[in-house]
Amino acid sequence: MTSLYLLIPLSILLLIAGVGIYFWAVKSGQYDDLDGEAERILFDDDLDESDPEGNDGR
Amino acid sequence: MLCYHCHLPVPPGVDLQVTIRGASQPMCCVGCQAVASAIVDGGLARFYKYRSGQQQRPNADRLDSYAAYDLSAVQEEFVEPLDDEQGTAEVAVELLVEGIGCAACAWLIERHLGRIKGVKKVVVNVTSHRCWVEWDNRQVALSTVLRAMSHIGYRARPAGDEAIREARSRENRRALQRLGVAGIGMMQAGMLAVALYAGAFDDIEPQWRQFLRWVSMAIATPVVSFSAAPFFQTAWRSLKARHLVMDVPVSLAIALAYTASAWATISGTGEVYFDSVSMFTFFLLAGRYLEMRVRHRNELSMEGLGQLLPPVATRVRSAAGGRPGADESVPVKALQPGELVRVAPGDVIPCDGIIRDGISHVVEAVLTGEQQPVRKASGDAVNAGTLNNENPLLIEVRSVGRQTRLSAILRLVQNAQMEKPTQVALADRVAGYFVGFVLVAASGVFLFWWQKAPDHALWVTLSVLVVTCPCALSLATPAVLAVATQQMRKSGLLVGRGHVIGGMGRADRVVFDKTGTLTTGRMSIARVVASGGCSEKEMLAIAATLEAGSRHPIAAAFLGCGQELSATAIDNRIGSGVVGLIDHTRYAIGQASWIGALFGHPIELSVKPASGELWLLLASEAAVLGWIVLRDQLRSDAVTALEELRALGLETELLSGDRPEAVAALAEQLGMDCWRSGASPEQKLAHIRELQSRGHKVLMVGDGINDVPVLGGADVSVAMGEAADVTRLHADSVLMSGQLRTLARAIALARRCGRVIAQNVVWALIYNLLALPLAAMGWIPPWAAALGMSVSSLAVVLNAVRLKHS
Numbered sequence: 016m017t018s019l020y021l022l023i024p025l026s027i028l029l030l031i032a033g034v035g036i037y038f039w040a041v042k043s044g045q046y047d048d049l050d051g052e053a054e055r056i057l058f059d060d061d062l063d064e065s066d067p068e069g070n071d072g073r
Numbered sequence: 074m075l076c077y078h079c080h081l082p083v084p085p086g087v088d089l090q091v092t093i094r095g096a097s098q099p100m101c102c103v104g105c106q107a108v109a110s111a112i113v114d115g116g117l118a119r120f121y122k123y124r125s126g127q128q129q130r131p132n133a134d135r136l137d138s139y140a141a142y143d144l145s146a147v148q149e150e151f152v153e154p155l156d157d158e159q160g161t162a163e164v165a166v167e168l169l170v171e172g173i174g175c176a177a178c179a180w181l182i183e184r185h186l187g188r189i190k191g192v193k194k195v196v197v198n199v200t201s202h203r204c205w206v207e208w209d210n211r212q213v214a215l216s217t218v219l220r221a222m223s224h225i226g227y228r229a230r231p232a233g234d235e236a237i238r239e240a241r242s243r244e245n246r247r248a249l250q251r252l253g254v255a256g257i258g259m260m261q262a263g264m265l266a267v268a269l270y271a272g273a274f275d276d277i278e279p280q281w282r283q284f285l286r287w288v289s290m291a292i293a294t295p296v297v298s299f300s301a302a303p304f305f306q307t308a309w310r311s312l313k314a315r316h317l318v319m320d321v322p323v324s325l326a327i328a329l330a331y332t333a334s335a336w337a338t339i340s341g342t343g344e345v346y347f348d349s350v351s352m353f354t355f356f357l358l359a360g361r362y363l364e365m366r367v368r369h370r371n372e373l374s375m376e377g378l379g380q381l382l383p384p385v386a387t388r389v390r391s392a393a394g395g396r397p398g399a400d401e402s403v404p405v406k407a408l409q410p411g412e413l414v415r416v417a418p419g420d421v422i423p424c425d426g427i428i429r430d431g432i433s434h435v436v437e438a439v440l441t442g443e444q445q446p447v448r449k450a451s452g453d454a455v456n457a458g459t460l461n462n463e464n465p466l467l468i469e470v471r472s473v474g475r476q477t478r479l480s481a482i483l484r485l486v487q488n489a490q491m492e493k494p495t496q497v498a499l500a501d502r503v504a505g506y507f508v509g510f511v512l513v514a515a516s517g518v519f520l521f522w523w524q525k526a527p528d529h530a531l532w533v534t535l536s537v538l539v540v541t542c543p544c545a546l547s548l549a550t551p552a553v554l555a556v557a558t559q560q561m562r563k564s565g566l567l568v569g570r571g572h573v574i575g576g577m578g579r580a581d582r583v584v585f586d587k588t589g590t591l592t593t594g595r596m597s598i599a600r601v602v603a604s605g606g607c608s609e610k611e612m613l614a615i616a617a618t619l620e621a622g623s624r625h626p627i628a629a630a631f632l633g634c635g636q637e638l639s640a641t642a643i644d645n646r647i648g649s650g651v652v653g654l655i656d657h658t659r660y661a662i663g664q665a666s667w668i669g670a671l672f673g674h675p676i677e678l679s680v681k682p683a684s685g686e687l688w689l690l691l692a693s694e695a696a697v698l699g700w701i702v703l704r705d706q707l708r709s710d711a712v713t714a715l716e717e718l719r720a721l722g723l724e725t726e727l728l729s730g731d732r733p734e735a736v737a738a739l740a741e742q743l744g745m746d747c748w749r750s751g752a753s754p755e756q757k758l759a760h761i762r763e764l765q766s767r768g769h770k771v772l773m774v775g776d777g778i779n780d781v782p783v784l785g786g787a788d789v790s791v792a793m794g795e796a797a798d799v800t801r802l803h804a805d806s807v808l809m810s811g812q813l814r815t816l817a818r819a820i821a822l823a824r825r826c827g828r829v830i831a832q833n834v835v836w837a838l839i840y841n842l843l844a845l846p847l848a849a850m851g852w853i854p855p856w857a858a859a860l861g862m863s864v865s866s867l868a869v870v871l872n873a874v875r876l877k878h879s
Contacts (some may be wrong), residue, residue, distance in 0.1 A: 019281075020284070023284075027291065030257065030292075034257060038250055041249050041250050041253070044248060046249055047201075047245070047246075048241065048245070049200065050176060050178045050199045051176045051198060052177070053201030054123075054175070054177070055180070056125055058180045
């Protein structure tokens with residue numbers, strides 16, 4: 016149980032690092048457009064050359 | 074049949090198609106056809122598979138001259154260099170984009186622009202409708218980029234309002250950071266609290282209890298000092314103004330709970346409430362954040378519309394001796410009264426002034442709503458914002474900027490809006506009384522326990538404050554509004570201001586404008602009466618060929634009727650008709666009397682045209698071919714829409730500037746309760762004010778610039794999606810889909826919304842009032858308080874989400 020004296024402060028350090036990264040992400044504008052970015056992953060970027068019409072090979 | 078691109082009905086007689094993904098799809102106008110072709114030709118047809126939102130019909134008759142944006146005088150304001158070195162060619166600009174309907178539009182724009190040689194980076198923000206473009210000035214010009222955007226159907230303009238955007242962006246980011254810290258703190262403190270609660274039941278060893286308490290305090294400190302800071306600031310401000318807001322008991326509860334818990338930790342006695350404090354902060358911040366998002370979205374959809382004047386004008390420098398000298402392009406802002414400007418046909422007039430040379434026709438729809446061009450000659454006055462249709466004009470500047478008549482109309486709107494009746498939200502009113510009650514109750518509890526058992530006094534009072542903290546109450550309204558706004562957006566109604574949903578739910582009278590609102594606002598072909606010798610299709614083809622070059626509103630009706638023929642020697646007499654040579658035969662279309670005089674065979678119009686109809690005669694030199702009847706078509710869903718509104722129990726009214734016969738006929742046809750004709754913008758506004766003074770809550774639907782003042786004065790206003798920019802800017806909401814039936818749906822949703830908000834408020838109150846006596850008895854330990862708070866907040870949010878499914 017005495018390991019808790021080490022583990023809990025360690026996890027707090029991790030927390031601080033996590034929050035720091037979150038702050039950086041917000042400041043660099045990654046949370047500015049929540050709608051567009053969510054749908055962006057659904058668009059196929061590699062189909063351009065082989066299938067411009069988007070017919071999925073039909 | 075609906076247009077595949079913009080989903081608006083295809084007018085009869087129009088036969089345009091584009092082959093998309095193997096199938097031939099109908100188009101409603103050359104604008105949509107051009108944009109769809111550009112998309113397909115660019116290999117981006119997948120766009121139609123991805124899109125989920127509304128597409129706007131592109132404005133085919135607007136001739137945007139983007140060349141002006143290449144001038145360094147204009148670019149100075151918007152374009153920023155990416156490098157600080159001298160003579161750098163890498164530049165960037167933030168553009169405002171009109172016409173974005175969903176994320177697929179962003180994909181399309183980024184793809185299409187990204188292909189242009191010289192463009193380095195394109196990022197589109199779907200939420201704020203802005204586009205960031207980085208490009209190499211040496212390889213490609215800004216005008217090319219803007220033109221490429223218009224090819225795929227989006228109008229873009231450099232964004233100039235840096236300060237407001239920066240402030241809003243900062244506010245959003247700050248709020249997100251606070252929310253993140255509160256959320257993480259809540260979960261960490263919660264985990265530790267579970268251990269402490271378990272320990273409370275099971276006998277935890279004192280040193281672990283102390284240790285865990287210290288860690289909880291360390292976690293809760295940034296939550297209280299950073300995340301909860303806005304509550305303290307607002308509470309302090311409102312107390313100074315002698316106002317009781319919800320933030321007052323919130324701040325009190327948070328501050329007291331934290332301080333008492335800190336003291337308990339240091340002294341090793343009593344209870345700790347760190348997890349409750351963090352949870353509060355998080356839920357309350359979440360509610361505020363939702364409110365802020367709705368507010369920001371409102372502001373975004375409202376700005377960025379309304380550039381009515383061109384960025385540059387052609388100034389004629391007067392040479393010595395009083396004769397006009399060379400032309401130069403100058404920013405419109407630099408014009409001074411007394412200078413001369415030259416306005417080409419198709420350009421917008423940049424100032425108020427007097428014509429010194431030239432005869433032309435000017436479309437003054439911006440100021441009067443009238444689409445018919447007005448003849449202007451030397452000595453006549455012209456206004457800023459009107460469109461020069463026919464010939465070049467030389468104009469002496471009289472007023473610019475804020476002194477123009479256009480500016481005066483816009484100021485009229487702003488004043489109308491400031492006097493608009495406001496409604497205080499239900500939850501805010503309840504909160505006022507609730508706050509007072511809670512503070513009184515808490516003091517009472519404290520005094521009671523101070524006499525009975527002073528040790529417990531602080532903890533019991535604290536639990537009272539914690540339990541009655543209006544968490545659910547503060548989430549009640551924003552959660553519902555956020556869901557409702559999103560639902561409305563999906564149905565095609567873009568909500569622009571915060572009071573729209575509440576106002577719509579309370580409206581009891583819907584007032585419509587006529588032209589452009591109930592009707593489509595453009596002349597379209599109603600029917601063709603052939604007199605023999607020519608089929609209807611051939612007649613339309615001839616008419617379309619003759620009207621091809623004209624910018625008159627009548628000509629727009631013939632777009633898409635077949636352009637295989639070509640005409641020469643076209644003579645366009647505005648007010649009379651058009652005559653031209655096709656295949657060695659002279660044809661004419663227009664007024665019967667004029668054609669009769671032209672070709673030498675007198676023609677009589679035997680049928681009396683119904684009101685609103687325009688009968689055009691089509692004849693060749695040899696014979697009369699027949700009549701083409703144009704009318705301003707009623708929107709296809711107008712009749713159904715009005716039935717639905719009546720079914721909801723609303724009174725409907727028609728308020729128009731048009732002639733009494735036309736207005737009465739339409740009101741009769743649609744079954745409206747009353748109508749008024751011949752109203753000027755000022756009279757329209759006065760009528761609305763009169764209705765409001767009688768206690769009516771008015772919903773106004775309009776589209777014209779002349780509707781702008783009345784849209785500002787109504788309780789809730791809706792602008793049609795195809796309305797002019799300045800109308801959409803000043804309305805409370807925009808009907809993007811152009812479908813009138815959306816109104817009935819929106820009003821039904823708004824009413825449901827009002828009911829759900831009331832349910833939430835009632836639930837939040839019941840919960841607080843039940844929990845209060847329990848806490849006053851000292852029966853609520855910290856874990857129960859935390860549990861009660863999360864359950865009640867969850868209930869409120871889930872109730873709000875119910876709106877999505879009904």
